[in-house]
Amino acid sequence: MALLYKADPVRGEQWKALFAEHAPDIEWRAWPDIGDPTDIEYLAAWQAPDDFEALLPNLKVLFALSAGVDQLDFARLPVSLPLVRLLDPGITRGMCEYACFAVLSLHRDMLRYRQQQMARCWQAHLLQPANKRRIGIMGLGTQAQQILAALRPLGFALSGWARSVHQIPDVDCYAGNEQLPAFLSQCDILLCVLPLTEQTQGILDDKLFRQLPHGAALINMGRGGHLVESDLLAALDTGQLSGAVIDVLQQEPAAADHPFWHHPKILLTPHIAAMTQPESAFRVLLENIRRHQRGEQMVGEIDRTLGY
Structure with missing residues (x-):
């Protein structure tokens, strides 16, 4: 029995060492050196290889090495093949850190102070107390709930929205369109x-921005496909939005002439809100393999009708 890894080769060496130490019964193979393809029962990948059905005839599970699976084309995946996303606690910690950094940057007006620094302008501005700042999160899954827990001690008024009904302590929850x-x-x-x-493709658009309070700010640490980038620029130009922290784009990496690079009201980061950490992710992946071997439900299995 073998597991085929198809992702970053540098981190792949860390994965390989962890499997050798803790799961020597599972043969580790790294793409493109797949060896005898009939041995491969598990595929751990960011994206599946082309024609993988014919290439890997005995594949039993596809493990996505990410918290989301939108990079995968469901139409190419056999309905009978379980698809499991990676619920790595290291990703969750990274998302919480980034969310706190982004919220505090906007709350404390750091985009304005960055511009003042460049202009050698020493000027203080009134500070809004945290309990007067309302933070809303779109999406109330595992990551979002951990982010809310990380923000709670800072004193912000917290709310959340999702397609389905949720109840979260100290959070005003909204559901549905x-x-x-x-x-x-x-x-x-x-x-x-x-x-x-x-349903969420392009949801961060002009129509949505116009429903926010005038001067609100945006953080997108979901996917680039959520954001209509031209609508964000227009909302910033009119003042409907006062600033944005953007970690994901429609096309990555950003082109040299992308307007976000030098926009004074945008803080742009290169999709680094969170990264899979082999040290923590390994145990999650291995436990799911063992669950599959025992015929048990795996953690993080995707409902294809929902897309997550």
């Missing part, structure tokens, strides 16, 4: 961690 306008109307800083689906 009917409650989306009410949710948006009270978000001073809107943070998107939604999964990317047909």
Whole structure:
């Protein structure tokens, strides 16, 4: 029995060492050196190889080495093949760190102070207390709930929106399209961690921005496909939005002439909100393999009807 790894080769060496130490019964193979393809029962990948059905005839599970799976074309995946996303606690910690950094950057007006530094302008501005700043999160899954828990001690007023009903302590929860306008109307800083689906593609657009309070700010640490980039630029130009922290783009890496690079109201980072950490992710992946071997339900298995 073998596992085929198809992702970053540098981190792949860490994965290989961990499997050799803790799971020597599972043969580790790294793409493209797959050896005898009939031995491969598990594929751990960011994206599946072309024609993988014919290439890997005995494949039993596809493990996506990410918290989201929108990079995979479901139409190419056999319905009978389980697809499992990686619930790495290292990713969750990274998302929480980035969310706190982004929220505090916007809350404390760091985009303005960065511009003042470049202009050699020494000027203080009034500080809004945290309990007067309303933070809203779109998406209330595992990552979002951990982010809310990380933000709670800072004293912000917290709310969240998702397609389905949730109840979270100290968080005003909204659900469904009917409650989306009410949710948006009270978000001073809107943070998107939604999964990317047909329903959420382009959801961060002009129509949504106009439902936010004038001068609100945006954080997108979901997927680039959530954001209509031209609509964000227009909202920043009119002042409907005061600033944005953007970690993901429609096309990555950003082209040299992308308007976000030098926009004074945008802080752009290169998709680094969180990264899979082999040290923590390994145990999650191995436990799911053992669960599969025992005929048990795996953690993080995707519902294809929902897309997450």
